[in-house]
Amino acid sequence: MVHDSTYLPCFLNVDRPQIQxxxxxxxxxxxxxxxxxxxxxxxxxxxxxxxxxxTGRLWDYILESHRxxxxxxxxxxxxxxxxxxxxxxxxxxxxxxxxxxxxxxHWVVQSKLSVQQETHSLLSEYKDSSYFTPSQRWVPTxxxxxxxCRLEKEDLQRFRELWESLKFKNNNEALFLNMHxxxxxxxxxxxxxxxxxNDRLVVIGFYDQEQRLKYDLTDPERGAVRSLQDALxxxxxxxxxxxxxxxxxxxxxxxxxxxxxxxxxxxxMKTSRVLYDETHQKGRLSYTNIGITRQTSRVNVTASxxxxxxxxxxxxxxxxxxxAELDLFCRRxxxxxxxxxxxxxxxxxxxxxxxxxxHPFEDGxxxxxxxxxxxxxxxxxxPPICIRKSSQVGYIANLNKTREMARHGDYKGLMRxxxxxxxxxxxxxxxxxx
Numbered sequence: 001m002v003h004d005s006t007y008l009p010c011f012l013n014v015d016r017p018q019i020q021x022x023x024x025x026x027x028x029x030x031x032x033x034x035x036x037x038x039x040x041x042x043x044x045x046x047x048x049x050x051x052x053x054x055t056g057r058l059w060d061y062i063l064e065s066h067r068x069x070x071x072x073x074x075x076x077x078x079x080x081x082x083x084x085x086x087x088x089x090x091x092x093x094x095x096x097x098x099x100x101x102x103x104x105x106h107w108v109v110q111s112k113l114s115v116q117q118e119t120h121s122l123l124s125e126y127k128d129s130s131y132f133t134p135s136q137r138w139v140p141t142x143x144x145x146x147x148x149c150r151l152e153k154e155d156l157q158r159f160r161e162l163w164e165s166l167k168f169k170n171n172n173e174a175l176f177l178n179m180h181x182x183x184x185x186x187x188x189x190x191x192x193x194x195x196x197x198n199d200r201l202v203v204i205g206f207y208d209q210e211q212r213l214k215y216d217l218t219d220p221e222r223g224a225v226r227s228l229q230d231a232l233x234x235x236x237x238x239x240x241x242x243x244x245x246x247x248x249x250x251x252x253x254x255x256x257x258x259x260x261x262x263x264x265x266x267x268x269m270k271t272s273r274v275l276y277d278e279t280h281q282k283g284r285l286s287y288t289n290i291g292i293t294r295q296t297s298r299v300n301v302t303a304s305x306x307x308x309x310x311x312x313x314x315x316x317x318x319x320x321x322x323x324a325e326l327d328l329f330c331r332r333x334x335x336x337x338x339x340x341x342x343x344x345x346x347x348x349x350x351x352x353x354x355x356x357x358x359h360p361f362e363d364g365x366x367x368x369x370x371x372x373x374x375x376x377x378x379x380x381x382x383p384p385i386c387i388r389k390s391s392q393v394g395y396i397a398n399l400n401k402t403r404e405m406a407r408h409g410d411y412k413g414l415m416r417x418x419x420x421x422x423x424x425x426x427x428x429x430x431x432x433x434x
Contacts, residue, residue, distance in 0.1 A: 008042065010052040010285065011078040016092075017103045023069045024099075034062060038071075049276035049283045050227055056274035056287070069098055078274075082287035085115045086298045119298040123318060126300040132315040135404045140321075141328045144354055145409040146336060147346035151419055156343070159423055163383055166429045176383050176429065178202045180374075181238040183425075184367045186389040189279070190272075191220035191231045199433055206235040224277040233271040241268040241371060242384065248337065248375045256330045258293070258323060261360070264371070266291030269364045288363045295322040301359055305396050312400050316359035325358045337376055345419045347376035348385060349411040352418070353402050373418070385418060386425040395421060 026038060041058050044051040056078050063071045072091050079088035089112050096108045167173045179202050186192050193201065197217045204211040212232070219228045241264055247254060254260070269290040277286050289297045294317075303314045317325050332354075336347050352373035359365045374384030387395050398417040405413070 007074070007077075008044070008052065008055065009046045010049075011056065011074065011081050013077040013080045013088075016077065016080070017101075017107050019073070019099060019101055019104055021069075021099055021101065024073060026070045027068055030066060030068070034066065038062070049278075049285060050230065052285055053230075053274045053276040056285070057271065060273055061270075069095060079287055082274075082285055084287045084289060084297065085111075086119065086296070087289050087292070089115060119319075122300060123298075123320060126315070127318050129315075132302075132313045133311075136312055136314040136400060138315045138317055138357070139403070139407060140317075141325050141332070141354055141358065143407050144350070145407075146332075146339075147343070147350050147411040147415065148409045149346050149412040149415055150343040151345055151415065155419065156345075159419070159426070160380075160382065162423070162426055163381075166426065167383070170429075170432075172429050173383070174205070175202055175432075176386060176426070177239065177242060178205055179425065179428070180242060180370075180384050180386040181206070181235050183386055183388045184370050185231075185234060185238060186223075187387060187392050187395075188366055189223050190234060191223035191225040192389070193220050193231075194218060195433075201235070206232050206239055224275060224279045226278045227276075230271065230275070237268055237270045237272070238367065241368075242374075245371050245375055245384075246378060249378050253337065253379070255334050258326050258330060261326065261330065261368075262291045262293065265361050265364055265368055268368055268371075269361075272363065290361075290364075293322045293326065293360045294319040294362060297362060299362055301362065305400065307397050307400060314357075314400065314403075316357060322358065322360050326360045329354055329358060333372070337379060342376070343415070344376040344380050344382060345415045345422075346411055348373040348418050349402070349414040351376070352385075353399060353411065353414060356399065357403065377422075383422070383426060385422055387418075387421050388425055391421045391424070 026035065028035070030038075037058060041055040044055055046052060056075075059071055059075050059078065063075050072095050076088045076091035076095070079085075079091070089108065092104075092108045093112065096105045099105075167176075182193070182198060182201060200215045200217060204215065212228075217228060220226050220231050225231050225234065244264065244267065248256075269288060273288050273290045275286050275288075276283050289299075294301065298319055300319050301316055303316070305312050305314075333351060336342055336350060339347070352369050355372055356365055356369040361368070370385045370387060378384060394417060398414045402411060402414045405411070
């Protein structure tokens, strides 16, 4: 029998019973390249957080197409070690039926019961807690009517003319998409480059290895991710997801549904599923479930920010209501983007606000909300939303303020904020520093 302890210490689940089974060996009939990748992944230095994160991403990615017990156990242990108990136990439960090990089966059953009780208790606390700012408590999507506001015709026309004068010059449309990808990650604290590297990436994009070497780009200087390679991989994910929303530019766009949103989320967050967070002096590994909602992973989320010297604590949709809320959001989204009389920035405000306050995923909600909010604009031949890091404070403050007004259909403040920020971002193309 083969013992499963020849394993990476960074992903150990010490609470799980040890298992001896030939079914946990690496199959020899896998493609040669995959066998080599898995074997190489076990040779890393377990004290190297970046390498551990890369290994975790590799295992999770391979498991999507090769559901073998060898990887199922390792990925389950990895998830459990980083706190993703529900999706770890889903894999353990699947393994229980394969391995037929009484001790392991008993442990899985008991662990599932414990986690179910824990998540149920946390859900009750979340719904009833007085921790949240009263004006920031969760309000269902059905109580948010569509916007009644509009920009002045002169403002929208000025914006349209500015874009028309710029988009075909100097590859500006591609540059603006690159700018969106960088800034949307800066806002979330994912990473931040120095000015030189940022400006070069706006111009050359995120895919050309020769150009990267030519310009001697440097690692991010701030944020959770401090590796150039990982940051570029995240930017590639962001860019691919952003380009995919352009399918909604068609006269008869597809109907957005929960499955499509999950696919977009999985694409956007592909690299971010396992990260080595270097925000603090002592880094830590983090796991994010991608392509599934918080209802599946049974996770609640909160957020806090400062507004006029006071802490604002935000309550999002409780996890047991997420998919019903997301389904309603999709149906109303499909309605609002087909309304030719709706101001595109008013529609963007409704989409951005409603999606981000459902907060359907564990992470990536802000980035995905800004992409979805871009769809009413690109359907009218305008550029996507690009909110720069320097505008973050006003943007977040207006999102929070909108919660007090949204039930009355008042999105004017957020609409104006999105318009002004986007116009300022677009103006950078007039006098580029890059």
